[in-house]
Amino acid sequence: RKLTKEIERIHVKSKARYGAPKIHKMLVNNGCDLSLKRVQRLMKQAGIRSITKKKYRPYPSKEKVIQLTNLLKRDFSTQTINEKWVADITYIPTVKDGWCYLASVLDLHSKKIVGYSFSRSMTSELVIEALQNAYTNQKPRKGLLLHTDLGSQYTSSEFTQHVHKYQMEQSFSQKGCPYDNACIESFHAILKKEEVYHTQYLD
Template identity: 45%
Template structure:
């Protein structure tokens, strides 16, 4: 008499292959199964996880009625889920819809997707099994590369930056092509409305002249530092972020975060900058006229390391545009997409962004579409050779 296996057994057997990554032949041998049988189960499971083994084992009439009701509910839920994900594909060519079905066939039933999206199942399988043209292969490869870069940037890069990364990797491509592929695949960079914060310039401390005059060029590291403060909302209340950027490479060399916007906040960021990049003769430190930067203790630390003070003109945000641009970027790419439950959660998130993405990976048009750290290394190689 042939052996019979219920649904639970089949699912557990299949998961040994699909989820644990074991070889089907090895699992079949251990379970005393014909290898071809297990392979069929695996194929059915991949095609339709929810209903792959319907009918396996015995079910009472009452259970059957309940099952049918649940199945109808699942069908409706699945249709809604498909429509939500395929919203941008509904009026596209059949080939585009087939591509969507292929991409999501592990998530939804092929038959159900074809039904909802108005294409034939046979048409999909014919498209899927058709020999891939060289042009399609090139597009598939390019699409995979674009997705890789997009995901690596944590969905922060748009088509211009992805185009530049591809070119840096030796892939000749136009921004128009990248933009089209991103649109076809629903890849949209994180962008949010700009948000501005200012410090308090109404104080009795001395202020200093603007030595930069909006000339944001630097010939080497450690020539000009620019600094500013911004703030971030968390469920615990405001968190303040002070940063110092080296103007040459746009690298953030000093940072500090606190629940209070005090001179100690900016002093901590300055100490970290000094520890990161030993001040050289002629270094200019530029900031706005905020009391935290004009404070006696802050200016004393600058003098101690022979750093010259420069300050923006009153009410002119463009005088400190580079560091304000960084604060705009971190908010658009990270902060405005989060709902921080605590200041500590925000601190860890912001630290990770600055140290593991912005400084080391994020490319900048102003420095030849390189990351700050890569740009500095290139400069050091040049002066050494």
């Protein structure tokens, strides 16, 4: 009963976003010695469920994409901050402005969003602004690795010029392979499931 009460407290505090894995992790961090299966069982008995929703998946593009160099090669390990950044764009619906777009830049060492930009249009300017914000905030040294997918915004000459200006090395995922950029994909998925899909934004 005591464990179930604590599970309910964590669940309510997360605004019902957290499921068994996250609740289990918080309980373990608070000194509880129990398995994930036990948390799942107690939640089922008490009728406690996460309200998170499935990720929206846009239709894949059939355009032919030129493969570019993948320097990251799924090596997400780092020694310090400002060593490897990953970037991506995600869709967010609004009532007044329809689909809007969020471009984020994440530091693989701190798992912190170091730069972002939000716009009604998915253009090169959107991702350039996110990169500029990250660069201004962090002031990284020469040679930082910046990894993105093969989206036209990231392969544009305007974006590449800014990458070179900041003396960064550009790396690209293989076409149709989200695992190459798993960390930022995961961040956007969690942002959607725990916040965006439960909120109706005016603009």
